[in-house]
Structure formats: structure tokens, C-alpha cells
Amino acid sequence: MGAEKTKYLDRTIPTISLANFESRIDEITSELVSAAENVGFFSVIDHGITPEEIDEIFAQSARFFSLPDDTKAKVPFSSANNAGWEKNAQVRPSTGAADRKESYQMQFGRNMEGKWLDDSALPGFKESALKFMWKAQGVSEKLMTCFARGLGFEDDYFIKAHDVKRPESQTVARLLHYFETPRENANGEIFHRAGAHTDWDLVTLLFQKEGQSGLEICPGREASTNFAHGDTWTKVAPCQDAIICNIGDLLMSWSDDRFKSTFHRVKAPSEPDDFYGERYSIAFFNQPCRDAKIQGPLKKYPMVTGEEFTRNAMRRNFEALEKKRLEKEKLEKEMEEARKLVEREGIRGASVESGGKVVAEVGA
Structure with a gap:
């Protein structure tokens, strides 16, 4: 069975x-x-980060990812600190398969202990990265001020809860490198650059390189199916002068669901006009301090700390992955049983159904 063709709408x-x-x-x-x-x-736009500064951090990102894997592996990703380098490791519940990318997560404070490469391996990288991160933090704090006002909080309410100068800070800047995808795909392998997901944070700032398309969004969280499968998507073209921002699950909860955390993905290229080459982007995730107290103005949800919110999000992700794994095992078992039926009965074919849909034809 072929993959369902994506439906698009210009929004x-x-x-x-x-x-x-x-x-x-x-x-x-x-x-x-x-x-x-x-x-x-x-x-x-008009956010105060110059095109030259954005070009510089992308150049630093390319320098980092061009290093041998053995060198990058000296700063391995730690889930406890949410910092470090990983490759082909992130699996989304929406796909059940690893995203075809590598990434390097950076933070401001103590979570980066042992996670910066030595300056001899990458001269000037740490200094340049931190300079850019402080710029992104400045833009984020302007957005936080406005969202706090919009929800009836004091202007500095969200800024205090995301104070990157404190040891409890969890804010992350993530360098991303998506691998080139082959145009020829004789065996029908399905590639995922970044499967459909929402972000856990308050608000994400995404920096993209012009000409390296792939980002797609599915607005209207409450109207979406599970991971927006079968829903209508909108392509978001990169623009050097603009920072693409999205509301995260944290702000959706903190606003008592008034603000919408939206599904988005980096589509696996499959159409002639899609971008198949290497893709670089930088995401700045505004994560709350571990001890920040999170509760909306209407108190729709119980109060939790920043650490509890993050841990709960990770647990939900793990549970969704486990459900995906069990569904995959069940489908594989049913397909094997169908093959045996075809061989035993000598019939022309058998269908395997999942969720009321035919997902495979065996022996047809």
C-alpha cells in the first residue's frame, strides 16, 4: 500500500x-x-538579530557538524541535562522511526558542564554560540513580556520563570543538521527528517536557511487528529529576515488552553520540488527553570513546577512511543499470519487491516 498523499492548504x-x-x-x-x-x-521581523549574526551561528553549526563523529561523541547527549550531541537517536511517536538528523543541544549554565568541546577542537565555537544564545534570549524576553500582559500577569512574570542566569535554567539552543535524502528510492523506504510533534516549551524560536525548505505546520491543535495524520498541512518557506516562532505545550497549559500549541514537522522530501539536500536549522527552546511554578490565571490545571512539567511531558512521550511499538508488533504479527494463510491455502492474497483500514496486501 502506498503512503497517503499529504493534503496542503495555503494559510x-x-x-x-x-x-x-x-x-x-x-x-x-x-x-x-x-x-x-x-x-x-x-x-x-525587526527583532534585532542581524543577518550577519545569523550567518555566523550557521557557519559555527556547520563547523561543529563537519567534525568526525568520534570528536562529537566526546560530548554525548545526556537526557538528564538535555545537553550534548546525538545522531539518528530521536524517535517521534508520530512515526515510530528515528529522525534522519543529528543535533547538538546547548544551555547557558551548569547543565553544560562537560558538554562543550575543548576550544582546541573547535576554536571560538563556545564564545560565538553563547553570544548568539544571549541574542535569542533577548528576543524571547520581548515575546514573554507580551504574552504575560496578554494573560494578565506582570510584565516580567515569564522572564523570571525562564531566567537563564539561574542554575535552575533549562532553556536550550539546538543546532540541527538533517542529512541529504536520496532522490532515488527503489525499495520504497520511508524517511523522516522530523516527524509530526509539538514542542514542550513556552515558545520556540526557529532560525532557518533560505532555500532549505521542509517545515510544515498543521494549525488548530483542538481540530487535529492524533499527530495530525491525514490532516491538512501548510508549508512554511524559510526567510532570512524572519524568525519562525511557535507556541509550546507549556504556554498552552499556562494560558489554560487559550493559546494553541501546534503540530509541525520537517517533511521527508518526496516530490520533485522538495528540498533533498542537507538542511540546517537552529531552534531556541524557552524551557522554564526547574523550580518555576506553573499555573494559568484560571487555574484550569493543578500547579506544577518546571521540572515536573518537563518530566510529565517526557513520560507522555515515552508512553506514546510504547503504544506505537506495540501497534507495530501487532501489525507485523498479523502480516506474518496472513503470509502463512496465503502459503497454506494457496489463495491469491490476503488483506491486513489496522484501525479499520487496509494497511497491507499479502500475496496479491
């Missing part, structure tokens, strides 16, 4: 200027709240 992704932030804060707040309530995705 407008709000573009919001942060120019003259102090004098326009009420206007900007209104625009951000509208985007958070209705789409969950938006782009910001």
Missing part, C-alpha cells in the same frame, strides 16, 4: 514586527495574542 502565517518595541508594546501584544489564539505559529 497566512502572521508576521509581527518588533520595531520600536517599547512604544508599540500594546499593539505588538495584541498581534501576538491573536496569533497565539488562532494559529499557534507566527514570524517576527
